[in-house]
Amino acid sequence: xxxxxxxxxxxxxxxxxxxxxxxxxxxxxKGAWLFKSDPARRNWQADGPHFLGHIINHLVLDPRDGCxxxxxxxxxxxxxxxxxxxxxxxxxxxARLPPAFSxxxxxxxxxxxxxxxxxxxxxxxxxxxxxxxxxxGLFRSEDxxxxxxxxxxxxxNPDFQAIWGDDQGGTPDGPTVHSINVxxxxxxxxxxxMSSGGVHExxxxxxxxxxxxxxxxxxxxxxxxxxxFHDPHCVRLCPSNPDRLYQQNHCGIYRLDRPGKTWxxxxxxxxxxxxxxxxxxxxxxxxxxxxxxxxxxxxxVWPRTSPEGKPAVxxxxxxxxxxxxQAEGLPGAQGWWTVKxxxxxxxxxxxxxxxxxxxxxxxxxxxxxxxxxQNLTRHLPEIYAVEAACMx
Amino acid sequence: MKISMxxxxxxxxxxxxxxxxxxxxxxxxxxLERRFPGIRFRMIDEQERIRRxxxxxxxxxxxxxxxxxxxxxxxxxxxxxxxGG
Numbered sequence: 001x002x003x004x005x006x007x008x009x010x011x012x013x014x015x016x017x018x019x020x021x022x023x024x025x026x027x028x029x030k031g032a033w034l035f036k037s038d039p040a041r042r043n044w045q046a047d048g049p050h051f052l053g054h055i056i057n058h059l060v061l062d063p064r065d066g067c068x069x070x071x072x073x074x075x076x077x078x079x080x081x082x083x084x085x086x087x088x089x090x091x092x093x094x095a096r097l098p099p100a101f102s103x104x105x106x107x108x109x110x111x112x113x114x115x116x117x118x119x120x121x122x123x124x125x126x127x128x129x130x131x132x133x134x135x136x137g138l139f140r141s142e143d144x145x146x147x148x149x150x151x152x153x154x155x156x157n158p159d160f161q162a163i164w165g166d167d168q169g170g171t172p173d174g175p176t177v178h179s180i181n182v183x184x185x186x187x188x189x190x191x192x193x194m195s196s197g198g199v200h201e202x203x204x205x206x207x208x209x210x211x212x213x214x215x216x217x218x219x220x221x222x223x224x225x226x227x228x229f230h231d232p233h234c235v236r237l238c239p240s241n242p243d244r245l246y247q248q249n250h251c252g253i254y255r256l257d258r259p260g261k262t263w264x265x266x267x268x269x270x271x272x273x274x275x276x277x278x279x280x281x282x283x284x285x286x287x288x289x290x291x292x293x294x295x296x297x298x299x300x301v302w303p304r305t306s307p308e309g310k311p312a313v314x315x316x317x318x319x320x321x322x323x324x325x326q327a328e329g330l331p332g333a334q335g336w337w338t339v340k341x342x343x344x345x346x347x348x349x350x351x352x353x354x355x356x357x358x359x360x361x362x363x364x365x366x367x368x369x370x371x372x373x374q375n376l377t378r379h380l381p382e383i384y385a386v387e388a389a390c391m392x
Numbered sequence: 393m394k395i396s397m398x399x400x401x402x403x404x405x406x407x408x409x410x411x412x413x414x415x416x417x418x419x420x421x422x423x424l425e426r427r428f429p430g431i432r433f434r435m436i437d438e439q440e441r442i443r444r445x446x447x448x449x450x451x452x453x454x455x456x457x458x459x460x461x462x463x464x465x466x467x468x469x470x471x472x473x474x475x476g477g
Contacts, residue, residue: 075400076474076475077398077400077443077445077472077473077474078400078401078434078435078443078445078472079433079434079436079443081433094429094430096429096430098433100433100437100438101438101439102438103438103440104439107440108439109438109439111437111439111441112437112438
């Protein structure tokens with residue numbers, strides 16, 4: 001495949017001096033908030049709520065222009081839509097044609113319940129965005145999110161339709177297409193993850209897809225060759241080395257080095273009493289050996305809360321050979337937190353800032369790559385997604 | 393005909409009471425979409441089904457069929473069916 005752009009390089013140590021402020025985009029079950037910092041990321045101003053009462057699954061700033069922001073919105077009682085801002089969230093307009101499946105004449109086709117995931121396209125395609133939906137669907141916009149077209153290669157793919165089933169199929173809260181990754185070297189090279197469906201790769205801009213399942217485990221007793229049983233939670237491509245992907249899966253933490261095709265369960269090196277179950281996966285923007293996870297309890301009935309009520313981030317700095325606990329500043333007990341797959345992220349400053357939001361509405365941050373944590377705010381609605389952008 | 397609009401959709405219409413036109417419910421919804429772009433998809437999904445948490449009454453009768461005929465003196469009530477918290 002033709003690859004032109006260079007992977008992201010680590011900036012110089014003066015990077016922080018160039019940052020005017022960091023912008024956090026927090027999407028919740030009841031609206032969205034923006035948090036804007038001073039250059040040192042010590043003081044933060046809240047701006048919100050935006051879309052109070054709307055379910056905002058994802059709120060993303062386009063890094064290519066630094067201005068366009070998209071919000072994936074729905075409410076409990078209205079159909080889904082996309083809101084667009086061209087001034088970083090000051091004013092919003094609704095998409096003219098939000099993601100919607102193709103209509104079937106018999107009325108038995110699927111309908112988009114919500115857009116779940118938003119990914120800006122390649123730098124060479126300035127108007128392109130991708131959206132993943134629930135139920136599973138992949139959509140592309142070529143006009144900065146104003147109109148969206150379904151990708152038939154996914155949405156009408158008979159192999160996928162065979163595992164999706166009907167409304168009773170999939171996970172009860174809605175199976176999703178998520179983790180849409182665009183190779184920074186090649187606009188045609190894409191990955192996505194799918195609840196109950198595995199990880200898939202395209203090298204032809206989404207015209208066709210190949211599963212990447214080898215090495216991934218499934219729930220004991222199920223057929224590992226059946227893609228329906230594979231449940232990636234979050235897949236991230238390393239910006240500094242796009243041939244490396246990390247994945248938090250329902251069944252462990254994995255790394256894949258291309259052109260290899262077999263995932264390596266690096267979560268096996270996590271402490272046994274913590275395990276390697278969770279939702280988010282964060283990769284270092286400048287170091288492909290460093291990644292973070294937020295483990296959750298996957299025993300018995302799967303509480304999916306911090307193991308033993310002791311929240312902690314775990315980091316690897318050697319591509320998964322070892323993991324280190326990072327919990328300074330976090331509650332030492334009675335912290336029964338859940339962090340969803342889009343609710344943990346990093347900025348791009350040096351030293352790196354890390355952020356996560358809990359389903360109990362707390363927003364936490366670290367200014368030193370996870371060494372120390374502090375609470376940024378409490379009492380928000382259930383946090384679904386946190387994204388960060390450094391404004392220069 | 394007179395339409396009373398559910399509060400979640402008043403960001404489109406600018407108010408709760410408005411006038412609309414159409415010989416069927418489908419035509420009325422098209423009329424609303426022309427005047428308030430985006431509003432139809434919030435009510436009707438891509439398979440032409442009325443969304444689960446929305447109810448449409450013509451006079452006092454709930455209507456499920458978009459081909460339901462309308463008369464100029466009908467009163468249309470578009471209401472939300474909230475659930476959960």
